Structure formats: C-alpha cells, structure tokens
Amino acid sequence: MIGITNPPLEIAHNWRESIGTMVARNFLEVDANFLFPRLDFNGSKDGVVGMEFPIYNYLIFLWSKVFGYSHLAGRLINLIISSIGIFCFYQIIKIYYKEKTAFYSGIILLSSVWFYYSRKIIPETFAASLVIIGLYFGLNYLYKKEKTIDFVLFMLLAILGVLSKVSAICLLGICAIPFLDRKVPLIRKIAISICGFLLIFFVGWWYYYWNPYLTETYAFPHFFMGVPISQAISDLFNNFALFSKRFYDTALKYIGFFSFLFGLFWSIYKKEKLVIFVFISTSFFLLPIILKTGYNFAFHDYYIIPFVPIMAFVAGFGLSSIPWQKFAIVILFAIGLEGIINQQHQFFIKPDLAKLALLEGSLDQFGSRKDLIAVNSGNYPTALYMAHRKGWITFNNHLKSKEYLLRLKSEGCQFFVILKKSFGTDVDLPLEKVYSDEYYTIYNNTFLK
Structure with a gap:
C-alpha cells in the first residue's frame, strides 16, 4: 500500500495516468455522460475525445461522488x-x-x-x-x-x-x-x-x-x-x-x-x-x-x-x-x-516531479480553475492535470513565437506556465511574470512593452 494515495507523478507512464484521471475528474466536474469522455488539453474546446471504453474512469467517478475526489480511488x-x-x-x-x-x-x-x-x-x-x-x-x-x-x-x-x-x-x-x-x-x-x-x-x-464519430465531431x-x-x-x-x-x-x-x-x-x-x-x-x-x-x-x-x-x-x-x-x-x-x-x-516520486503538486495552489493565487493555461510540457499532459485547469500543452519553440502567444491569448489563454525541470526547460517569454521559483514560472497574458 506504499504510495497508494500518490498523485500520478511516478516515473513511468504518468502521462497515461493523467489522461485517465482527467477523464474521471471531468465526469465529476463537467458531465457524467460516459459516452462523452473529456480531456483537458484541447485548448478552449470541449475536449470530448474518442478513447478506450471508460468503465474504469467511471468507477473512479462513482467513488468520488460518494467519498470525494482523490487519487486513492x-x-x-x-x-x-x-x-x-x-x-x-x-x-x-x-x-x-x-x-x-x-x-x-x-x-x-x-x-x-x-x-x-x-x-x-x-x-x-x-x-x-x-x-x-x-x-x-x-x-x-x-x-x-x-x-x-x-x-x-x-x-x-x-x-x-x-x-x-x-x-x-x-x-x-x-x-x-x-x-x-x-x-x-x-x-x-x-x-x-x-x-x-x-x-x-x-x-x-x-x-x-x-470513437471516429467523436473524433470527427469534436475535432x-x-x-x-x-x-x-x-x-x-x-x-x-x-x-x-x-x-x-x-x-x-x-x-x-x-x-x-x-x-x-x-x-x-x-x-x-x-x-x-x-x-x-x-x-x-x-x-x-x-x-x-x-x-x-x-x-x-x-x-x-x-x-x-x-x-x-x-x-x-x-x-x-x-x-x-x-x-x-x-x-x-x-x-x-x-x-x-x-x-x-x-x-x-x-x-516513489522524484522530488522534481513532486513539486508539480504545488502548481494548482500557485495558480489559485492569481486566478480561478476556469482560467485556460498553456504549459511547455511537450506532449505530456501531467502538469496540466496537476494544475487542475484546461488549455494547451505545447513546446518552447512554439512559445518563442509572438504570433503563437497572441493566438493563444485570442483563444482565451490567461496564463503561461514554464516548467524548468520536469517535462520542460526554462524559456523567457515577453509577458508579465507573476510567479517564479526553482521549478516553474507563471506568466499572465499581458505583453511587456
């Protein structure tokens, strides 16, 4: 039972765990219809996605309805x-x-x-x-x-x-x-x-x-x-x-x-x-x-x-x-x-990965869970899940483009999270910095003059 309550931050396949937990949490917080599972990394869109039949995710949702949401479930x-x-x-x-x-x-x-x-x-x-x-x-x-x-x-x-x-x-x-x-x-x-x-x-x-219907309908x-x-x-x-x-x-x-x-x-x-x-x-x-x-x-x-x-x-x-x-x-x-x-x-969870558990609290200081964010985690949705927000997972080379930043802002992105050690490396953005520590930096969507 060691680590039975740990968040999905282990070394191996934390990205897949994050996807599964996203679906379960969205059943709880957005829509409980198991025919329409949702992920958080489709930008400003609904995030409805084709996937494996989500009976496992739905059991997590049912547990959460009774006992509250936790990774123990x-x-x-x-x-x-x-x-x-x-x-x-x-x-x-x-x-x-x-x-x-x-x-x-x-x-x-x-x-x-x-x-x-x-x-x-x-x-x-x-x-x-x-x-x-x-x-x-x-x-x-x-x-x-x-x-x-x-x-x-x-x-x-x-x-x-x-x-x-x-x-x-x-x-x-x-x-x-x-x-x-x-x-x-x-x-x-x-x-x-x-x-x-x-x-x-x-x-x-x-x-x-x-699955093809969901993929085509929700893009x-x-x-x-x-x-x-x-x-x-x-x-x-x-x-x-x-x-x-x-x-x-x-x-x-x-x-x-x-x-x-x-x-x-x-x-x-x-x-x-x-x-x-x-x-x-x-x-x-x-x-x-x-x-x-x-x-x-x-x-x-x-x-x-x-x-x-x-x-x-x-x-x-x-x-x-x-x-x-x-x-x-x-x-x-x-x-x-x-x-x-x-x-x-x-x-066990590496210390650098464990720090991502603090990301949600850091973002809560400057906004709400309804805010859309972008994270430089590449193809890995783990940090976005830990932030308890929806938005985009992206790469540093994309974030270096002002046109890209403007496009995300126009689509509703409120904050940009730059991971420095886990899933990403540091990069400076021409935006207002609202928080920074050894592990990540948070920018709002206000451009510096």
Missing part, C-alpha cells in the same frame, strides 16, 4: 480488481491442474509486471482481470453446470474487459479449449458463441463507429487506432530488439522468462496438449494486436500485460514439473525477488 479500484483477477487465475488453473501448478503460476504473475501496474491509474491489469474473472464464471458455467448467472457474469465481464482494453481479448483464446471438449454440452457452447458475437458487436461499435484526434499491417511489420522488424525485450524482460524478468521457456519446452516434450493449446490459442489472438499496434507494442511496456498471465501459467507449469521441488521453490523465490526489486523504484 483509481489506485485502489485497480488494485482490488487486479487482485481478484489473480485469485480467479489461480482458480481457473485448479480446474485443470493440481494446486501446486496454480500456486506457482499465481506467485509468478503476482511478481511480474502485473505487480506494479495493478496499482497504477491505467486500465491494463484492470481490463485483463475483468476478462480473467469472466473466464472463471464462464468455465464454471461450462464445466460445473452452474446457474445462468455464471454465464451472464462471463458475458458482462468479458465484454467490459475487452471494451476497456482491446488487447485483453487475447485471454479469450482460452475459450477455444471447451469448444474442443466433448464433455461440454452443445447448448452451452452455443451460448458462449452468442457471447462472442455480442462482444464483437459492442467492441466494433465503440471503436469503429463511436480532437487523440486516440491511437493503430497502423497499417505493412507499417507494423516494418516497425517491428526495425525495432526487433525492443519488441523481444517486452517478452524476456518486461513480462516476467529474466528468471521468470527462462522458467517460461522451460515450461514451454517441457510441455512440448511431454506432449502436454492443454498447455500447448492455451499458448497457441492466446498467441493467435495476440498476433492481430501486435500487427495493429506495431512500434507502440515494442515501445510501451504495458501492451504485453494481457499476455503475461499466459506466460506465468506456462512458467508455473514448468516449475511444478521439476522433480526436485525444493529447487523449484528456490527458483520461484528468485523470480519473485527479481520481479519486485526491479519494480520497487516505481513506488
């Missing part, structure tokens, strides 16, 4: 759902294998990249967990002949998970297993198939109709919709070292990855069809994601997250197959230790 919601996801992951493996395999797999997943991202304010582990929890209910429906509520929960959670993050669809490759099992009644296979068609419909509607082309396959292949080929690193380093770290390779080798050697089939079927679903995202998959470490449970399962199977279980436990301990040590620095 986003972190705690993600942590709770991701923890339930690991528990259901453990329970799913127990359907097919001994408790030892499930336990090893769960510990490996817990100490993987999942460990840190399950408490960040972004939807990757949240979405993957919704799908895993849904799979738990779905498999209960198929194998244990549980009530219809299990099917309904599977359908709802799987759809919401994939809507929240399309890459989580790779986990649904597991559904191919019961379809090949003659013990599963045909009527239940048909029910799961209907769920699949509904998922395709809702995901298609949101990402290929509603805010922010959301990444992928690249052509030819470009993706070229990007991945040119950045193959970085792409492969997502598997051997980001996912499970080195010891975990070698355990995964051993588990994969052992399953092939022993002809363990279930492990092989799970790996192949989920990889088949992951491939289109890789070919759609291209360089982004290689560059951003969070794209691999939905596939990490599969790698953890294969690694757990491998460790549980080792005859000398004391040796397997030593390896398991080493996997956990390596994973956590390599992520512990992400729980």
Whole structure:
C-alpha cells in the first residue's frame, strides 16, 4: 500500500495516468455522460475525445461522488480488481491442474509486471482481470453446470474487459479449449458463441463507429487506432530488439522468462496438449494486436500485460514439473525477488516531479480553475492535470513565437506556465511574470512593452 494515495507523478507512464484521471475528474466536474469522455488539453474546446471504453474512469467517478475526489480511488479500484483477477487465475488453473501448478503460476504473475501496474491509474491489469474473472464464471458455467448467472457474469465481464482494453481479448483464446471438449454440452457452447458475437458487436461499435464519430465531431484526434499491417511489420522488424525485450524482460524478468521457456519446452516434450493449446490459442489472438499496434507494442511496456498471465501459467507449469521441488521453490523465490526489486523504484516520486503538486495552489493565487493555461510540457499532459485547469500543452519553440502567444491569448489563454525541470526547460517569454521559483514560472497574458 506504499504510495497508494500518490498523485500520478511516478516515473513511468504518468502521462497515461493523467489522461485517465482527467477523464474521471471531468465526469465529476463537467458531465457524467460516459459516452462523452473529456480531456483537458484541447485548448478552449470541449475536449470530448474518442478513447478506450471508460468503465474504469467511471468507477473512479462513482467513488468520488460518494467519498470525494482523490487519487486513492483509481489506485485502489485497480488494485482490488487486479487482485481478484489473480485469485480467479489461480482458480481457473485448479480446474485443470493440481494446486501446486496454480500456486506457482499465481506467485509468478503476482511478481511480474502485473505487480506494479495493478496499482497504477491505467486500465491494463484492470481490463485483463475483468476478462480473467469472466473466464472463471464462464468455465464454471461450462464445466460445473452452474446457474445462468455464471454465464451472464462471463458475458458482462468479458465484454467490459475487452471494451476497456482491446488487447485483453487475447485471454479469450482460452475459450477455444471447451469448444474442443466433448464433455461440454452443445447448448452451452452455443451460448458462449452468442457471447462472442455480442462482444464483437459492442467492441466494433465503440471503436469503429463511436470513437471516429467523436473524433470527427469534436475535432480532437487523440486516440491511437493503430497502423497499417505493412507499417507494423516494418516497425517491428526495425525495432526487433525492443519488441523481444517486452517478452524476456518486461513480462516476467529474466528468471521468470527462462522458467517460461522451460515450461514451454517441457510441455512440448511431454506432449502436454492443454498447455500447448492455451499458448497457441492466446498467441493467435495476440498476433492481430501486435500487427495493429506495431512500434507502440515494442515501445510501451504495458501492451504485453494481457499476455503475461499466459506466460506465468506456462512458467508455473514448468516449475511444478521439476522433480526436485525444493529447487523449484528456490527458483520461484528468485523470480519473485527479481520481479519486485526491479519494480520497487516505481513506488516513489522524484522530488522534481513532486513539486508539480504545488502548481494548482500557485495558480489559485492569481486566478480561478476556469482560467485556460498553456504549459511547455511537450506532449505530456501531467502538469496540466496537476494544475487542475484546461488549455494547451505545447513546446518552447512554439512559445518563442509572438504570433503563437497572441493566438493563444485570442483563444482565451490567461496564463503561461514554464516548467524548468520536469517535462520542460526554462524559456523567457515577453509577458508579465507573476510567479517564479526553482521549478516553474507563471506568466499572465499581458505583453511587456
């Protein structure tokens, strides 16, 4: 629970956390209609934007309606759902294998990249967990002949998970297993198939109709919709070292990855069809994601997250197959230790970044939250979010142009914030300076003579 109340100012991906928290805060302060999520960095415009289905952001909003807005909400919601996801992951493996395999797999997943991202304010582990929890209910429906509520929960959670993050669809490759099992009644296979068609419909509607509609209507082309396959292949080929690193380093770290390779080798050697089939079927679903995202998959470490449970399962199977279980436990301990040590620095905020938490108070001395501002943070919206204002994120070379400054002023910009250490460097503007310290300077929109 260290840093569970921290603002989104960690080293890694604070920009994505800021985007998610912007959306949640705007549901609270502007409009609670989840069909029209809003960001703060579209200047004087509404900021309505196409994005991932904002169920996670909406849960933060609902929490805030009851308990007040805080960064605890986003972190705690993600942590709770991701923890339930690991528990259901453990329970799913127990359907097919001994408790030892499930336990090893769960510990490996817990100490993987999942460990840190399950408490960040972004939807990757949240979405993957919704799908895993849904799979738990779905498999209960198929194998244990549980009530219809299990099917309904599977359908709802799987759809919401994939809507929240399309890459989580790779986990649904597991559904191919019961379809090949003659013990599963045909009527239940048909029910799961209907769920699949509904998922395709809702995901298609949101990402290929509603998102483009919002982008065109509100003129805010922010959301990444992928690249052509030819470009993706070229990007991945040119950045193959970085792409492969997502598997051997980001996912499970080195010891975990070698355990995964051993588990994969052992399953092939022993002809363990279930492990092989799970790996192949989920990889088949992951491939289109890789070919759609291209360089982004290689560059951003969070794209691999939905596939990490599969790698953890294969690694757990491998460790549980080792005859000398004391040796397997030593390896398991080493996997956990390596994973956590390599992520512990992400729980703390650098002093320079921490100072951005004071930006809102500094601006409050000279105006209100309705004032539009411009910040020299480049493509990063973090400082604008911390300022609790709307406006522009821009670059120093733009701000050096008087014509650019005049244009922003004509569009309603009241203050210009120059960051000196985090996200930006110092630059003098021909405007009236109202505040300055070691970390940032605030100008109003009055030009000096």
